[in-house]
Amino acid sequence: MIETLNQHQDLTAALATELIDRALAAGATDAEVVLYEGDEFEALVRKGEVERLKESGSRAAGLRVFLGSRSASTSTSDLTSAGLERLVHGAIDLARVTSEDPFSGLPDSSSFGQLRDDLRLCSDDVAGLPAAERIALARRADAACFAADPRITNTRGGSFDSGAGHKILANSRGFLGEYRRSICSISASPIAQSADGQMQRDYWYSSARSSAALESPESIGAEAARRTLRRLGARSVPTQQAPIVFSPEIARSIVGHIFEAANGSLIYHQSSFFAGKLGERVASPELTIIDDGTLIGGFGTAPFDGEGLPTRRTVIIERGVLKSYLLNTYMARKLNMQSTGNASRGITGAPGIGAGNLFLESSSPLPSASILVGVKSGFYVTELIGQGVNMVTGDYSRGASGLWIENGELSYPVEGITIAGNLREMFQHISATGDDMVFRSSIASPTLRIDGMTIAGA
8 A cells, every 4th residue: 555655656856855765775975866747738639629738747866876976866656665776776786897087076065056036937838738728729820820821721620738847956065946837839831722733741840838928829820821832833943152031930950059059068079160269269259149947937947967067147148258158067077067957867878068048149130121121032941850960060951941032122032052150150140139038948049141051953
């Protein structure tokens, strides 16, 4: 009977502390525990019919132990007393056979901490929304696609997705913290067909911490339809060099590459073209890139990182100058630097390096329409295809589709081309940034114009 009760016990700070005590009693010199429980919901509606309905929950415990400079991690979803005992002894046994690593270990106790303000990461209205209403929101988004234009002949469906999670982190050096998160989204993905039979597809979505903050399903379906219809009649263009304007949702990937280049792991292994570049100009003076894990309600916000250090605001690039790498404790020790509070931790394994809320801050933003006006002939990117980025050399080559710009206006749809350049030069040649940045995930960017890239087409 006791075992059954333990299997269904709530994940609490007391359970985390118990696991720490068990690990120390079993011989660990230090220990770290992650407890996580979460719920996920997904509804996909296509042509009025529910095509997929999924609801799931998970509960798990992860343990990282240290035997001096040896370490190992294990995890389990068996939260019975016997299951926890196996978790502890499994980790200890693994640690005994691992190699010593002088850089391993928990952070110093003096570095622990967490943000105490209300970060607005969780809203009860997500969990409280009845399943029937969630399905109705997906159905309305899908219906709005068909209502927009008779050329919308099919869809991949309208969807409503949501999730809620509770995380507890504790270690043997005195840190104990926990927080809850919620998130939900509505999306629509229509398919359009022209009179000559050509078919195109696109999508749109809205995400928020609260269901009340979501855009209406009708506006999402209408915007998804607009984006799909403008792709009808797409064609290639001749190979050439021309200005390229990245729409905000695509420019996010450029900001993401800056995070990769500044990742301490790549820096240590000399696998990034930012290695050895601290204090040097690596980008246009238009460019300031910030990682901020403290933004109220942000998709990448948390009160502490994956090691128990308080999250913070880090300026990676300031007006084109590389100011900081992004580090966890392990990589900071290897580089003889300090952690930037960017440890990223799952249930098992050692912490990696992750971003908080990563975004571009412009010194002189322009209305996006003004950026287009300045382009006599160029390419507006709305989709990237494939993975053609080398972080060692900076070489960049991606399939792309979008709209051709003529005399400052979007003229006709384009597909079947490749855009190419080098990230070192692309960052330097950002010549304009927009004022239209919106956080739809943890990475955000406004419209970006980059000059000097090659378009490979017909």
